[in-house]
Amino acid sequence: xxxxxxxxxxxxxxxxxxxxxxxxxxxxxxxxxxxxxxxxxxxxxxxxxxxxxxxxxxxxxxxxxxxxxxxxxxxxxxxxxxxxxxxxxxxxxxxxxxxxxxxxxxxxxxxxxxxxxxxxxxxxxxxxxxxxxxxxxxxxxxxxxxxxxxxxxxxxxxxxxxxxxxxxxxxxxxxxxxxxxxxxxxxxxxxxxxxxxxxxxxxxxxxxxxxxxxxxxxxxxxxxxxxxxxxxxxxxxxxxxxxxxxxxxxxxxxxxxxxxxxxxxxxxxxxxxxxxxxxxxxxxxxxxxxxxxxxxxxxxxxxxxxxxxxxxxxxxxxxxxxxxxxxxxxxxxxxxxxxxxxxxxxxxxxxxxxxxxxxxxxxxxxxxxxxxxxxxxxxx
Amino acid sequence: xxxxxxxxxxxxxxxxxxxxxxxxxxxxxxxxxxxxxxxxxxxxxxxxxxxxxxxxxxxxxxxxxxxxxxxxxxxxxxxxxxxxxxxxxxxxxxxxxxxxxxxxxxxxxxxxxxxxxxxxxxxxxxxxxxxxxxxxxxxxxxxxxxxxxxxxxxxxxxxxxxxxxxxxxxxxxxxxxxxxxxxxxxxxxxxxxxxxxxxxxxxxxxxxxxxxxxxxxxxxxxxxxxxxxxxxxxxxxxxxxxxxxxxxxxxxxxxxxxxxxxxxxxxxxxxxxxxxxxxxxxxxxxxxxxxxxxxxxxxxxxxxxxxxxxxxxxxxxxxxxxxxxxxxxxxxxxxxxxxxxxxxxxxxxxxxxxxxxxxxxxxxxxxxxxxxxxxxxxxxxxxxxxxxxxxxxxxxxxxxxxxxxxxxxxxxxxxxxxxxxxxxxxxxxxxxxxxxxxxxxxxxxxxxxxxxxxxxxxxxxxx
Numbered sequence: 004x005x006x007x008x009x010x011x012x013x014x015x016x017x018x019x020x021x022x023x024x025x026x027x028x029x030x031x032x033x034x035x036x037x038x039x040x041x042x043x044x045x046x047x048x049x050x051x052x053x054x055x056x057x058x059x060x061x062x063x064x065x066x067x068x069x070x071x072x073x074x075x076x077x078x079x080x081x082x083x084x085x086x087x088x089x090x091x092x093x094x095x096x097x098x099x100x101x102x103x104x105x106x107x108x109x110x111x112x113x114x115x116x117x118x119x120x121x122x123x124x125x126x127x128x129x130x131x132x133x134x135x136x137x138x139x140x141x142x143x144x145x146x147x148x149x150x151x152x153x154x155x156x157x158x159x160x161x162x163x164x165x166x167x168x169x170x171x172x173x174x175x176x177x178x179x180x181x182x183x184x185x186x187x188x189x190x191x192x193x194x195x196x197x198x199x200x201x202x203x204x205x206x207x208x209x210x211x212x213x214x215x216x217x218x219x220x221x222x223x224x225x226x227x228x229x230x231x232x233x234x235x236x237x238x239x240x241x242x243x244x245x246x247x248x249x250x251x252x253x254x255x256x257x258x259x260x261x262x263x264x265x266x267x268x269x270x271x272x273x274x275x276x277x278x279x280x281x282x283x284x285x286x287x288x289x290x291x292x293x294x295x296x297x298x299x300x301x302x303x304x305x306x307x308x309x310x311x312x313x314x315x316x317x318x319x320x321x322x323x324x325x326x327x328x329x330x331x332x333x334x335x336x337x338x339x340x341x342x343x344x345x346x347x348x349x350x351x352x353x354x355x356x357x358x359x360x361x362x363x364x365x366x367x368x369x370x371x372x373x374x375x376x377x378x379x380x381x382x383x
Numbered sequence: 384x385x386x387x388x389x390x391x392x393x394x395x396x397x398x399x400x401x402x403x404x405x406x407x408x409x410x411x412x413x414x415x416x417x418x419x420x421x422x423x424x425x426x427x428x429x430x431x432x433x434x435x436x437x438x439x440x441x442x443x444x445x446x447x448x449x450x451x452x453x454x455x456x457x458x459x460x461x462x463x464x465x466x467x468x469x470x471x472x473x474x475x476x477x478x479x480x481x482x483x484x485x486x487x488x489x490x491x492x493x494x495x496x497x498x499x500x501x502x503x504x505x506x507x508x509x510x511x512x513x514x515x516x517x518x519x520x521x522x523x524x525x526x527x528x529x530x531x532x533x534x535x536x537x538x539x540x541x542x543x544x545x546x547x548x549x550x551x552x553x554x555x556x557x558x559x560x561x562x563x564x565x566x567x568x569x570x571x572x573x574x575x576x577x578x579x580x581x582x583x584x585x586x587x588x589x590x591x592x593x594x595x596x597x598x599x600x601x602x603x604x605x606x607x608x609x610x611x612x613x614x615x616x617x618x619x620x621x622x623x624x625x626x627x628x629x630x631x632x633x634x635x636x637x638x639x640x641x642x643x644x645x646x647x648x649x650x651x652x653x654x655x656x657x658x659x660x661x662x663x664x665x666x667x668x669x670x671x672x673x674x675x676x677x678x679x680x681x682x683x684x685x686x687x688x689x690x691x692x693x694x695x696x697x698x699x700x701x702x703x704x705x706x707x708x709x710x711x712x713x714x715x716x717x718x719x720x721x722x723x724x725x726x727x728x729x730x731x732x733x734x735x736x737x738x739x740x741x742x743x744x745x746x747x748x749x750x751x752x753x754x755x756x757x758x759x760x761x762x763x764x765x766x767x768x769x770x771x772x773x774x775x776x777x778x779x780x781x782x783x784x785x786x787x788x789x790x791x792x793x794x795x796x797x798x799x800x801x802x803x804x805x806x807x808x809x810x811x812x813x814x815x816x817x818x819x820x821x822x823x824x825x826x827x828x829x830x831x832x833x834x835x836x837x838x839x840x841x842x843x844x845x846x
């Protein structure tokens with residue numbers, strides 16, 4: 004054994020003999036005592052004098068950090084950078100952030116526990132450890148228990164270590180040669196494999212790139228991209244008349260509008276004035292009547308307007324009993340469609356203005372045919 | 384010394400394994416599978432599952448070509464097979480995490496023998512599940528828009544949407560399950576690395592085992608990490624299906640808007656998951672000659688869990704009826720009547736029979752120890768739990784507040800094809816896993832074999 008060695012392994016057959024040997028070996032002070040076992044042995048941490056694993060604290064800190072990260076991210080996005088009110092909740096209402104905070108906490112904590120254990124505390128992956136190339140490794144990961152005396156210095160006395168392990172009851176001894184301080188992956192074969200994988204990825208990537216470049220791909224989800232539809236003003240064989248655009252069905256009421264008076268005047272009789280009789284409505288009606296109706300029907304609605312003489316027309320006397328008995332809808336129909344010499348005023352007056360005019364005409368009729376009780380002063 | 388207490392025979396924990404099992408014999412039994420060629424049944428099995436897989440891929444391809452219109456989904460049933468299958472598969476996964484994490488915290492030592500397989504099934508089930516949200520978004524090539532990432536459109540995701548919570552929950556669940564599974568595998572892969580003679584296998588295992596050498600200093604951190612992961616996964620397994628249930632419970636659809644949903648979903652998930660585990664383990668136990676490690680006691684205990692979950696499901700169903708009645712809400716009344724007597728009344732009764740009535744035969748010890756009955760129950764529960772999601776999703780949607788929009792939903796061939804495909808994916812992965820990785824966590828089982836722990840350090844009451 005002229006070679007320098009930093010590690011001597013002693014194989015034990017049972018966990019009991021392993022545990023019994025640990026204090027003896029530690030007492031020799033020849034080097035660090037390390038155990039290699041196929042599964043965790045209980046009480047071995049205390050026997051080897053290992054410090055408590057700091058993993059719990061690391062996980063706690065990272066878990067809290069995860070919660071804070073998630074909260075900060077969610078709050079900044081939802082309340083600061085992109086405040087969109089959903090469900091009537093305030094932009095910064097934090098209650099909805101809890102599920103994701105929980106998930107991110109678990110995510111941070113898990114990766115700390117798993118990768119922190121492997122990478123930070125156990126310093127894995129590491130393929131160059133001498134034990135991995137020892138003969139004993141096949142027993143270690145199977146059913147034997149190994150104690151090792153290890154040292155980092157040249158002064159390590161491997162002969163004494165062998166003797167100590169024998170004295171402690173090891174059934175077999177293996178002196179490990181000094182590790183060659185080769186880099187991370189000791190095996191060329193592994194390096195070659197990784198290189199092979201890299202080349203394979205490169206070739207596959209380039210292959211796919213060229214293929215997609217030269218050959219057109221099928222377009223995915225065709226019926227979501229090419230949706231059959233009719234453009235306005237275009238013909239269509241779907242309808243009998245060959246037009247893509249069709250007239251709305253009779254009686255259609257445009258959104259945001261009131262039913263309008265189409266058809267015959269008698270049919271319009273059932274339309275009800277939708278506007279309330281308020282001061283504002285009468286004011287709208289008065290203005291519209293003044294602008295559009297007064298020239299013919301007169302300021303009092305009696306058919307004596309300023310244009311009557313000039314044209315020789317005979318506008319309706321709205322004060323006549325016939326028109327006082329008209330339902331609102333019939334007056335409205337005339338405003339929309341016109342009658343006799345009167346043209347349609349649909350283009351000049353909006354829905355609301357027309358119905359306001361109807362109200363105003365009613366007011367004129369009542370004013371000209373007032374009864375005694377109408378004179379009672381109504382308290383303002 | 385603690386005073387010795389005489390424990391009556393009936394209270395002693397039964398043996399965890401049958402016959403003599405030593406660490407060495409365990410390795411020779413379990414780790415030998417990847418080193419030998421599989422038997423003929425395996426090839427037949429994988430031929431069947433691969434056919435199912437390719438049929439499913441074909442239909443997914445057809446969906447990509449054609450669009451979502453290839454499915455039966457139509458107004459007002461916008462969620463149908465896609466979300467049913469998603470919830471179904473996520474649920475299947477829950478048994479694995481429950482066995483590996485919650486039973487670990489409860490120090491149930493019998494879980495060591497079945498934890499590995501159950502965890503693997505979790506991962507495969509979640510893989511099947513995530514397919515559905517990805518393909519049902521309509522434009523799967525921009526599915527990454529689900530994640531909040533800085534983009535040139537200056538848009539962010541809506542953190543008040545339970546659908547986004549779901550994205551986080553399922554992704555976290557998958558990452559954590561994978562981490563848990565892989566960490567558990569490392570020492571076993573190290574065992575395989577050191578016993579294999581094939582150079583290719585040795586390389587693969589060497590890389591996968593990250594140089595694990597079983598040092599006591601490593602085991603110390605490893606055990607701590609495993610314990611922490613178990614604790615974290617426990618919280619997670621309860622949260623994931625709760626978050627999935629929020630997708631429904633936070634909406635206002637009658638039949639969805641219920642506070643009982645989170646616990647009800649979690650129980651249902653464990654229920655379905657355990658049935659799947661029982662089904663697969665019976666096959667594994669018989670075909671891989673693992674009767675000495677996966678004992679009848681394992682199956683018995685799992686059947687008891689199924690029975691308990693079945694009772695919780697029965698309670699939940701009754702509560703659904705009670706809520707509908709007690710709410711005095713005509714929409715809820717209508718929704719509940721639809722479950723028991725509507726167009727899909729048959730699905731409602733199928734769910735109730737398969738999930739509540741049939742599992743009751745597990746009260747009998749005879750049924751719990753008979754392959755026929757336990758597989759019968761497991762298949763019934765799998766069917767029942769799939770239809771439970773059908774009942775929740777389709778029945779609630781097809782008739783909600785607007786009678787003019789009501790419509791009877793009819794799935795298409797594509798819907799069934801993709802469902803079949805996910806079963807193909809799942810069982811193909813299970814079969815591959817059974818041949819290339821240790822199906823039993825040998826390291827964990829070694830630690831609970833008789834004489835595995837030093838005798839002067841108390842007895843084996845802590846594992």
